Amino acid sequence: MKKFFLFCDLKDDAKLIEEYKEYHKSVWPEIIKSIKDSGIENMEIYNNGNRLFMIIEANDTFSFEAKAKMDASNSKVQEWEDLMWKYQQQIPWAKEGEKWLPLEQIFKLV
Template structure:
């Protein structure tokens, strides 16, 4: 199982709205994530910084490709752009990969 981590920024004054939207994530968005092989998806924040982590049962490349081709993900990203700033990798259409520097199994 591959792991994936990403980071982003919540726009000033939008953290509570960001949390609200994730507490009410669309069922179709959850389904896309599951179909992409994503599990154990967690997002943390400190101030306006976000850190996300998930595991990819079918591999990171598959998860990236599946999400990049999903109109639901496109719709979700459009919905979220007023509350957060997240750069997307133009090659994968997903969040840029963070590089792992330590792992304790």
């Protein structure tokens, strides 16, 4: 099992943040299917202010490249992603089109 930690920022607007949260209470079934089909077995998103934090647990078949390819050919995923851009904002150091960026582990208590 592989584990990934990512973050993304929302637009700093309380109304938009609440709308974003509402969408995530009932994520479209096609999006859930796409996530599972990519090899992701668990996904959690947390929020504080306009910052989002995501944990992905995926099986060994998962790769971000393969998921991106699958998503690009799925019109429902593209519709969802376009809708989410209404709420999300690009991190200043992200490449064009990047939303979620990986976090680097800098400490682990063992």
